[in-house]
Amino acid sequence: MSDDTGGRPIIFLVAWREIRIRLRSRVFTGGTVAMVVLIAVGIGAATLLLGKTTSVRVGFDSATQALEQTFTASANALGAEITVSDIADDGAGRAQVTAGTLDVLVTGSPTAPVAVVKATVPTLVETALNSAVVDARLIAAGLQPGAVASAVGGAHLQVDALQPASTGRTPTQISALVVGIALYIALGLYGTFVAQGVVEEKATRIIEILLATVPPSRLLAGKIIGIGLVGLLQLSIIATVALVGVTLTHVVSIPTFTLVAILGYLMWFMLGFLLYATAYAAVAATVSRQEEVQGAIAPIQIFLILSYVLVIATLSNPSGPLATVASLLPPFAPTLMAVRMAGSDVPPWQVGLAVGLILVSIGGLIQLAGRMYSNSILRLGAPVRLLDAIRGK
Numbered sequence: 001m002s003d004d005t006g007g008r009p010i011i012f013l014v015a016w017r018e019i020r021i022r023l024r025s026r027v028f029t030g031g032t033v034a035m036v037v038l039i040a041v042g043i044g045a046a047t048l049l050l051g052k053t054t055s056v057r058v059g060f061d062s063a064t065q066a067l068e069q070t071f072t073a074s075a076n077a078l079g080a081e082i083t084v085s086d087i088a089d090d091g092a093g094r095a096q097v098t099a100g101t102l103d104v105l106v107t108g109s110p111t112a113p114v115a116v117v118k119a120t121v122p123t124l125v126e127t128a129l130n131s132a133v134v135d136a137r138l139i140a141a142g143l144q145p146g147a148v149a150s151a152v153g154g155a156h157l158q159v160d161a162l163q164p165a166s167t168g169r170t171p172t173q174i175s176a177l178v179v180g181i182a183l184y185i186a187l188g189l190y191g192t193f194v195a196q197g198v199v200e201e202k203a204t205r206i207i208e209i210l211l212a213t214v215p216p217s218r219l220l221a222g223k224i225i226g227i228g229l230v231g232l233l234q235l236s237i238i239a240t241v242a243l244v245g246v247t248l249t250h251v252v253s254i255p256t257f258t259l260v261a262i263l264g265y266l267m268w269f270m271l272g273f274l275l276y277a278t279a280y281a282a283v284a285a286t287v288s289r290q291e292e293v294q295g296a297i298a299p300i301q302i303f304l305i306l307s308y309v310l311v312i313a314t315l316s317n318p319s320g321p322l323a324t325v326a327s328l329l330p331p332f333a334p335t336l337m338a339v340r341m342a343g344s345d346v347p348p349w350q351v352g353l354a355v356g357l358i359l360v361s362i363g364g365l366i367q368l369a370g371r372m373y374s375n376s377i378l379r380l381g382a383p384v385r386l387l388d389a390i391r392g393k
Contacts (some may be wrong), residue, residue, distance in 0.1 A: 010033045010214055014222025015229065018197070022230040026105045043245040056080065056122050059087040059096065059101045066110045067128055070132040082125035092335050101320050110136040171314055176343035179265055180311035182235075183335045186269055190231040191276040194224060195293050196285035198377070203288055216374040220281055220365075230271045235269055265338050271355070272334025276300065282369035285376040286384040303331040311339050314385070318344040330361040 022028055060068050068084055074083045085102075087093040093105035104125060105116040113133060115121050121129075178335040207288050208220055239262045283296045310332055314323035318340040327336040327346075333354040340346050372389040 003393065008245070009221040010218045011225065014214060015226035018223055018226025019230055022193070022227060027232065028234060031236055032234050035234075036241050039238060039242050042246060043242070055083045056125050057101070057103050058106065058125060059085045059086045059104070061093055063210055064106045064108060064110055064113050067113065067129070067132040067136060070135045070383055071106075073146050074128035074131040075124065078089045078124045078128055080122070080128060082128075086136065111140050134295045142198070152169075153341050167386045173343055176339045177273065177315055177316070180308065180315075180335050180339040183265065183269055183272065183338055184304060184311070186231060186235060187272045187276050187334060188301065190227055190273055191280040191300075191304075192293075192297070193231075193295050194227050194277040195280040196290065196325045197223060197227065198284040198373075199280050199287060199290055199293050202211045202380070203290065203376060214378060218368040220278075220370060220373045224277045224281060226273065228270060231273060232266060232270060235266060239266065261342065264341060268338040271358050271362070274335070275330060275358060275365065278302065278365045278369045279364065282365075282372040283386075285373045286386065286389050288380045288383070292383060301316070304335075305333045306331040310336055315339070315343065319346075324350065328357060330358040333358050336364065 012084070031317070058071070060071075065086060068086075071082055087102070087105060088098070090105075090107045091105060093102060094116055096102035097105050097118060098119075103117065104115050104121060106129065107116060108114040111133065113129065115129060139226070173341070200338060202212065207219075215224075243259060243262055268383070279300050280297050283300065284293055287293060287296045310322070310326050317323060322338065323340055326332045327340050328350065337351065337354045339353070368390070372386075374392075376384045378391045
């Protein structure tokens, strides 16, 4: 039998059939619209919340009032919203910080000030204070331009936090977590679509008609490619909306949602989908009813669930030994490596090794899945035992 029909490969025809079926489904349309609306609402809400800035109240005691003018000029240049006031003494200022009527108390001396806060100093305020301290040290030292470097060597603001710093996640960690959750959901969802499609064709006996003209291995490959492309299209639409929204609103200023980063996430989705969908299709061919699908794919879903658990466990330390080793293993690499890349700088050799290992695993799994699919797809009734599906008995 020829591998081409009308000049087009059989795998292409099967994939195109799957694409048309999925694109016409309400699941694709409704899911895409729902996710786009959810992202748009989320970005809009974040923009409104972040846009409601409040002025940072900064107080200088009698010893540090010499910093006020330079600090105010620097803060205004940086775009910081500040309110500056004079405080009688250190004790009164600390009482106001504790009571919440003052955000930052600058005490100590002009060349070695201490910022007293409840938890942390706002970034722009800290930058402006550091600038004022540098000026104060230069004036005190009477240095010429050639000696400036030695004068600013130790000009760093000290922070005396009266309460422990917040243990909440940073914006980068939150963004990395969003990436992990999105990939976890997408891999599980579209992998299940493949399994359900295999069982549907088997239960309705459509598979017997298809196999009359299409070899089992090509039918399996076309189905996986077609559904994978639909998943990639849907994720690309959602990612484009997120990228445009972030670009227009500047709601985040971290590199997690740049074009290059998003293309990387889509690459990990495709690698993960090929790995998991192939395994899903193989085990789904061993059952004949939709009610049996979840039980058949449950052992494979354990790896997906475990990858999500690893994402949570390693989010605070994406460069630690556990995250590094687990992200190289094929079952966990699609989600964990993407999360590491979103939350930290990953050495290129680790990314390359993870990609290489998952490609080798996909190649081996395709061979095994093709054998199981061919041996099981026409056997109706009771589920086919795994060993029988592999051996062909």
